[in-house]
Amino acid sequence: MITYEYPLNERIRTLLRLEDLFDKALHFTLSEGAYEHHTALVSLFEILDVASRADLKVDLVQELERQRQILVSFRHNPDISEEALSGALYEIEQASAALLAMAGKIGQYLRENEWLMNIRSRAAIPGGVCEFDLPSYHFWLHRHPEARQADLQAWIGPMTPIRDGLAIVLRLLRASGRPENLVAHRGQFQMMMGGRSAQMLRIRVAQGESYVPEISANKYALNVRFVGAASVARTRQAESSVEFELTFCNL
Structure with missing residues (x-):
């Protein structure tokens, strides 16, 4: 079966776009090829663009809290597994705490990296990241795959609370119907x-x-x-x- 999902408001549309971009960024980060790592970096830039369009962090925290309160109301219900309920509540609480611990604007640490922002601006131009345009990026793409992976994980890592929070919200949404x-x-x-x-x-x-x-x-x-x-x-x-x-x- 092939599943097609159609969001009916901008909030869910944003979450679905971010889910797709995080999946791509993490998938290509795990690869070892230079082209795959370039794709992971471009996906990270797209995450930065989409995540900065709205007050995403506050919206996710509020939705997670709303879902936590709904789940708490099921405590002591004989039809609900206490173990499964406790696990779901713990996951939500951990995701909320990680989101609240994020300081400042989403991805601000990336915006303060002049080298990355130069690549981002060139990547918006067709063919703009050729070696003669960005020799330092060409050098980075020829580093050892493990070194590139470490850089990518360091750049993506601080935004994983966003990915974890939206994953919970979308999982609950998909299971609701x-x-x-x-x-x-x-x-x-x-x-x-x-x-x-x-x-x-x-x-x-x-x-x-x-x-x-x-x-x-x-x-x-x-x-x-x-x-x-x-x-x-x-x-x-x-x-x-x-x-x-x-x-x-x-x-």
Whole structure:
């Protein structure tokens, strides 16, 4: 199954973008190639851009506290495992404490690194990080992989509380809904919201389907149109029925 997630507000959209960027940065940091480490560094610059657009740290702390209070209300419930509940509360409390311990603006230590900021400005130009543009960066890319990995981990490490906090929030969000099995007849599906609220939609389609969902939603209605994936089929609406799984997610 392939899962497509559609955020319904800017807050969740920001968290999903950061999750994707952190995953890429950490994945390529673990590699040893110079190109992979360049990609990790570019992803770090993108994290810096996205994370600085809103008061992300305060928003995450407030959401984690709200979720902590909800979980505390489940204490002594015979249907809830005390061990699992205690583990979830501990994880939330640790993530909140780490976020509160972050001093100053997110990524300020990176902005104060003139060498990194020079690379960041050149990386925004197509082909702008060639060796004749940035010889010192060319030298860094030819250092031993372990030395580059140590630098990348030092640059990414102070922002891991952001990654850990948003990972908890998104995990709780994804687990909040109950999936429904539905059919889009001739590739088209419409549902009236009927007062139902959601912060994110999750659509799962069988791996073998060559159609992707185009989603539009507001507080009144949800529309899903399945069209051919451009790489494998013409981008037109499906003519046959498409089975899919829909989940409304809301914290």
